Structures are given as C-alpha cells and as structure tokens.
Amino acid sequence: MALEHDNHGMELAGNAAHAGHGHHGPAVLPSVLTAPEVVKTWRLRALVVAVVFAAISALFLLTEDGRTHLLRAYLAGYMTCFNFVGGSLALLMVQYVSGGKWGLILRRPLEAMTRTFPLILVGILPILFLMKKLYLWAAYTTKAETLDAYHKGLITNEQHLDIDYRHVMLAPTPVIVQTVLVFGFISFMIWLLNRWSLKRDQDEAAGTLGSFDKWRVRFENVSGPAIVFYVIALTDFVIIFVKSLDIIWASSVYGLQFLVAQGYGTLAVGILTLILLSRYEPMKSLFRTTEQHDLGKLMFAFTMLNIYLTFAEFLIIWSGNIPDEITYYIHRIQGGWWTICTLDVICHWVIPFSILLSRDIKRSKNKMIWVATFMIGARMIDIFWLIEPAWNKTGDTLHLIGNYGILAYITVPVAMIALWAAYYLTQLSKRPLLNVNDPHTAELLEPEHAH
Amino acid sequence: MATQGPIHDQNEVLDPMLDPRTGEYLVIAPGHTFKSVTQKIAGIVLTPNTPWAWFGGLFLAATVATGVVIGITWLVLKGVGIWGVTIPGAWGFAIINFVWWIGIGHAGTLISAILLLFKQTWRNSINRFAEAMTIFAVCCAGIYPLLHVGRPWLAYWLMPYPNTMNVWPQFRSPLAWDVFAVSTYATISVVFWYIGMIPDFGTLRDRAKLPLAKYIYGILSLGWRGSTRHWIRYESASLLLAGLSTPLVLSVHTTISFDFAVAAMAGWHTTIFPPYFVAGAVYSGFAMVLTLAIPIRKFYHLEDLVTERHLDNMAKVMLATGSIVAYGYGMEVFMSWYSASHWEFFMMWNRMFGPMGWGYWMLILTNIAIPLSTLWFRKLRVNVLYLFILSFIVNIGMWFERFVIVVTTLYRDYLPSSWGTYRATKWDYMLFIGTWGMFTCLFLLFARLAPMIPMSEIKMMLPGTKIHPGGSNAEEVTQEAL
DSSP: OOOOOGGGTHHHHHHHHHHHHTTTSOOSOOSOOSOOTHHHHHHHHHHHHHHHHHHHHHGGGGSHHHHHHHHHHHHHHHHHHHHHHHHHHHHHHHHHHHOOHHHHHHHHHHHHHHTTHHHHHHHHHHHHHTHHHHOHHHHOOSHHHHHHHHHTTSSOHHHHHHHHHTTTTSSHHHHHHHHHHHHHHHHHHHHHHHHHHHHHHHOTTTTSHHHHHHHHHHHHHHHHHHHHHHHHHHHHHHHHHTGGGSSSOOOTTHHHHHHHHHHHHHHHHHHHHHHHHTTSTTHHHHOOHHHHHHHHHHHHHHHHHHHHHHHHHHHHHHHHOOHHHHHHHHHHHSTTHHHHHHHHHIIIIIHHHHHHTOHHHHHOHHHHHHHHHHHHHHHHHHHHHHHGGGGOOSSSOOOSTTOGGGGHHHHHHHHHHHHHHHHHHHHHHTSOSSOOSSTTHHHHTSOGGGO | OOSSOSOOOTTSOOOTTBOTTTOOBOSSOTTOOHHHHHHHHHHHHHOSOOOHHHHHHHHHHHHHHHHHHHHHHHHHHHOGGGSSOOSSOOSHHHHHHHHHHHHHHHHHHIIIIIHHHTTOGGGGGTHHHHHHHHHHHHHHHHHHHHHHTSOGGGGGGGSOOOOTTOOOOOTTSHHHHHHHHHHHHHHHHHHHHHHHHHHHHHHHHHHOOSHHHHHHHHHHTTTOOOOHHHHHHHHHHHHHHHHHHHHHHHHHHHHHHHHHHTSOOTTTOOTTHHHHHHHHHHHHHHHHHHHHHHHHHHHTTOTTTSOHHHHHHHHHHHHHHHHHHHHHHHHHHHHHHHTOOHHHHHHHHHHHHSTTHHHHHHHIIIIIIHHHHHTTOHHHHTOHHHHHHHHHHHHHHHHHHHHHHHHHHHSSOSOGGGOOOOOOOHHHHHHHHHHHHHHHHHHHHHHHHSOSSOHHHHHTTSGGGSOOTTSOOHHHHHHHHO
C-alpha cells in the first residue's frame, strides 16, 4: 500500500524544511513508504537458506547422537527467535514510553518482528510435546517416579528432592498453563499495538495536535504497565524453558539477563534491517546517520549491560562457592567448555564493545552491517553455552570426535532463524515503513547539521 | 504513563507551556532570553540582600550538624562501642547509612553523565544541583566506613601502600573495592561539577560588583573568556567526563551490593543485587533531587526553569527505577522458595513475619505500595506538594530497604545459638541526624555562593541559539546575548 501523506500535515513541515535546506537532504516524505521490491528477493534467499539447513539438519536423524542433539539445538534456535519477538515487543513498548527519534524510525521493523509471533506459537509445540526428553521435571512427574529414578541412579539425590519440591511450578500441566498465560499476554499486546499503529495513521484528524496527543497518551498508558507485565512473563518463561534444564541451580538475575539479551539481539536485527533498507527508497531518504549513530549507542549500552549482569552473576556465585550454585559454572568453564566460554566472552562482549566504541564505525553503514550480523551470531554462541552443558554433568566433555551430533547447534538454529527472517520480511512488506502521524516524523526530514 | 494528555479539544487555546508543533510540554517556559536567564540565575548569587529565610535555614541546619561533631568526638574518645553494633549485628547503622547516602548521590551522576550522553536537554535545569547533591551525599557517606574501621586515624591502611608491617588490604574483599570505587566516584564527581561551572563562574566574575567576589570568581573561572577554543575544550572535557562517569554510576553501587552478595549469607547472596542496588540508588537519588528542587524553585521563583516537564520526567524515572526495585524484591521472595533452600526460605519468612517484620512491611509500603500505585498518574506526577511528600516517603523507604537487608540477615544467622538483636543507640541516631544537617548546610551554602542552575546550558536551549537560514545569524545572536 502506497501511503498518501498529503493529509497528514507532513508535507507542510517538509516543505518548510525544503525551503531552506533543499540541497542538504529530503524535505518531503517520499511518495511511497512501503518496503522496496528487493525485500522479496531477500525473503526468497532466507527461505533457501532455511530449506538447505533444514535438510542438513535432517541428516542428524540418522544417528542416535544426532537425534539426541536435535531437540536441544531446536530449543536453542527457538529461544533465539523467541528473543527477537519478545525483544521487539519490549523495545516497541519502551520507545512508546521514552520517545526519541531512534524509536520512530525503528517502530515499523519492530512491529513486523512482533507479528512473527505465530511462528513462535507453533514453534513451542515440539518442545511441549517432547518435554520429557529435555527436562527432568517432565520426565519424572510424581514423587514415586523421582524416587525410582534416584534408586536406579538416573538422577542424584539432590535432583530428586528439587524436582519433587518444584513440581508445583515445574510439571507438564503447570508449565502448559503458564505458557498459555505468557503467550496470551504477549499475543494480546502484539495485536493491540499493531492495530493501534495502523489506526493512528488512518486517524481522520491525523496531523493535528489533538491526534498526536490522543495517540501518544494512548500508547504510553498501555505500554508502561505492559512493560512491567512483560518482564514478569519473560522471567517465568525463561525459568521454565531454559533455567530449569538444570533443576538444582537458581539465580535471581536470570530473567533480567534474558531481557537485556533480547534487547541486544533485537537491536542488531533492527539496525541490520534499517541499513539494508536504506539502500533503497523510502528508507534511503529517511534513515539518517544521526539515528544510526543513536541506535549504535543504544546497542553499545546493551552490550555493556549484558556483560555487566553476566559478570556480576558469575562473580557472586564464584565468591559464594556454594555447591548448589558453583557447579553450574564448573560445567560451563571446565575442559572443552573453557573454549566456548572464552569465545562467548570475546564474541558477545569484547569484540562488539571494542568496535562500538568507535564513533566512525557506528556511523558507517557498511561496517555496521557486519557488526550487527556478528552480534546475532554471538547470541547463538551464548545460547549454546547456556543450554548444552546442562546435559554434560562432568567437565571436559565437549568434544567433536564421536559427538558429531553437536553440530546440530549450528544447522538447526540457522535454519530456524532463516525461516523466521523470511516470515519477518513478509510482515515488513505489509505496512508502510514509517508511522507518519507522529509530530516527530518531520524531524527525520531535517538536514543532519540541524542537530 | 499519562492518564490524560494536555490537549483535549482542537479548538482549545493552547497552553503556553506546550510546544505548538508537537503538543508536548516545553522544557523551559517561553519568553526567556539570554539576558533574562543570566539575570535570574546570577542574581541569586550576586544579590547583596541575602534572604533572612536562608540565614534561618543555615542556622537550623548547622545546629543539627553539630550532631556530627559531637557524635564523632565522643566516638573517637570512647570507641565504636558507643554504637549499637555488636555480634551478630556488627554492621548496623554504619553500613545502612553509608549505603543510603551513597545511593542518594547516584541521581547526580546519572543526570550529569548518562542524560548528557543521551542528549536529554531537560537535564540542563537540574544537573548542577543534582551534582552538588552527589558530592555532599558522598561526604556524608564517607564518614561511616571511616569511623566503622574502629581507629579512624589508621583509615589510610585501607590504601595499598608498601609498609614495614607488610600488611595489605584484602583485595578479595569488596570492602577494599569500595575504597577505590567511592574515592574515584567522589573525585570524578567533583571534577565534573567544577568544570561544568567554569563558564558560569566567568559570567559571575564579569557581573560581580564586589571586588572580593570578582577576585574569587575570577580565580574559579580559570581565565574563561568564552572563546570558540574555550568552548570546544569545555565540550570535549564534558563529554570525556560523562564517558568516565557513566560506568561509575553502575560500578559504585554494584561494588556496594557485592559487600553483601559475595558473602554466603541467606538474604545477601543473591545475583539480583547489583542491578537492583543501582536502580534503588537512582530511585532514592531522584527522590532527593525532588526534595531539594521543589522548595528551591518555589523559594527562588524558578518555576520557569524547573518546570512541570522536569517534575514529570523525574517522577517517571522514579517510576521506572522503583519498578526495577519492586522486581528485585519480588525475585528475592520467589527465589527464597524456588531455591529450595531452607535457609533462604527461613530468612524471607523471618524478614516478613519475624520480630523485625514491621521493617519489611514499612519498606514495602513506602518504597513500593505508595509510590508505584500513584506515579502512574500524570496529575500526581506534576502535583508539586504530592511529589514533595512522596520524595520523603521514598527516601524513608530506601533507608528501610538497607535496614532490612543489613539487620534481618545478621540477627538471625545460620546458628540459632548465635541469634541476637540489633538496637541503635542515641549516638547512632545523633550521627545520622547530624549528617542530614551537614548535607543541608552544605547545600544551602552552595545555593547561595554558586550558580545552582547552569546558565550556559540553559541558554543553549533557547530558540536564539539555533541559527536558521534566512533568520537570525551568529552575529545577531551575539548581539542579543550582549
């Protein structure tokens, strides 16, 4: 749909800017605000990648070792995609509350990311159906079963006691109920914000102060409390589906860590989208270096927050040196895992931190494409480090020889992310790339040196 | 966040405090010029007629501050035994008040550093006195650990220096990290505060009538002439210091949270502590900024410069940080169950329903229930009286948070045989109340002797500073400024 903007008051603002700065940059909104045709090509490529990697992943079904890792790798891929959807919803709400032009330019890509939620909804089904293969609390659902497993040496005494203790929260039925509640809330918010976003542009009074005020207040009123509920919902979700892979370990900052990690990954996808789109109209005229720089700084802030929470958690647990807690890290830093742990620190923090310190890089479109892509890859390493060691209860167990199934952690998440990307690009094409009924839209048309 | 917008009807006459283009509240009231800003702010400092109320306030604050002098003198003579600290409650008021004061200082650094990096222009009206508040709060905070070491005259042993005794600080202890964190924080805060004032000291020097004032402000302004080169260096220094200060906002209170969290004590050893301590610090810091800003804007008639937009934004920051704190409390309760640890569960039960359970519920009431149920409403966020009262409530709540954390964990340890209780003595109270007086005293002196609102930064927000093609040019702007 080519959005007509004549009745939104933007042309006036644009012309005013044009009067003085015509040679410096765009003064009026581009006539067509929908995504360029090239998005279809990108979607096709994403689908091809998804199919190829899914086919490679299918080969893991042939070996027992491969089958063992397939579901775990699926969980890793699923959580990565879930983080994009949840992170985009969180960032969307944050930008409605905080304001800022970075949020205005990113709004439609974020909305498109949230609308991929149906994929997440369907994607949880294999995890729910096969939860017995992933979680001890799902494998042993009664006290008799845990006791029996303990007597057979399948679980330790501590695991047996902890599973029994947490069955109120961690058992198939309570987990399904919690998942329905979490997804119900997320889907409602996605539906509401996307619906209002369209209605905002179609408002009869669009372009007037009354309309600006009405929609700003409406979005703020809903997003503020919803952020609080989202954080609670996310905490519950990640405790169930990631943390409980290790039934003994507990850490109160886990939910917050995932929230920050969501911002980290989602911003990377958002920046990548905007830069790639900025090679074509309409984003070519709209996405200024100023906003790219601001988004780069925000991504830098998330990089810092990420390592801050992760390192603080490690330091506290390491200093406490309590057997219930420290084993979580021992399994993740001993033996071969030390390589992955080091790689995680380097890729997830050291490299993005060092690169994003540079103002020139944050303002360079070509370089930021690589940085954002790298950061998405870094998220995959982190998820791998969080998930896989939960099954290796003794150190020094990370090895490739005779353990080729572990390669599923590369193929399955790539296939899932590619599929998600294809769906995301479909959603991106469905709406104009800019929310025009916003008083700050005109500021995007100002020449850069005005700031 | 806003229950009702400012514009209800298309035909309604627009409030002059609203931006006619966006309908949002303006940061400073319209109609100000370079001259009016200078007259307003410099006039407070350079007036020969000091208000009697200021003298009254200073006298009262100085009287209360004598509690610090008496309290410290008696402690040096008798030892820390005059305090209520004893086993098992060996930390008591000393650590509670230290953390409370340090926390209050955090808003200053956040406003001056992080909001600067985020280009939040609304910070300009409040950053100066928020920075001053930071420094005075750190002064109050620093007293406690120095006295708590028992022999304050040997406090320099906390610094790692080669000595014949071959005694070094325990580098694995976060208490040693505190020494570096707090001293760095204090140093950077003072430097940032002072450098920010240099252009304004230049203005005061040029406008002062008294030779002594001219001389003092002349020295303080370091030869400021307002040349382009000066401004470039000033801006570079500000940005560099903002960059240095930003990690400090996180690191200081994180280090303080480690004082508790690295110990294997139920109620302390929890990974949520670093972010929730930082959020709590910013929460209490903004509450204190409101406590100071509201009477000052009224007393000096600064409502044009510290507007509803400022109050609203500060209240929003409190809502956000208060929600993070509430999340932290929630996670503590949840983890006390989820961890399947009897010790953790008992600690939380005891915290809520034990002999000092009243402290926990007081904390929930003042820190969470009252602020977080009311700050969602814009009408209350811009209600000056309500915000003023709320700022006190939150600071009481944040004090109780530290009280609950310190006392309830220590007085009910792992071994019932070591259980005891904690009661602060009159000397604890005297020192604590004395530091309020000291803080107020320092702040009143600052408000009288230094420009509490940065004139130079406010001027940058005036429409005259934007040079438009076909409109006013640099020359006209300069003429207007003169």
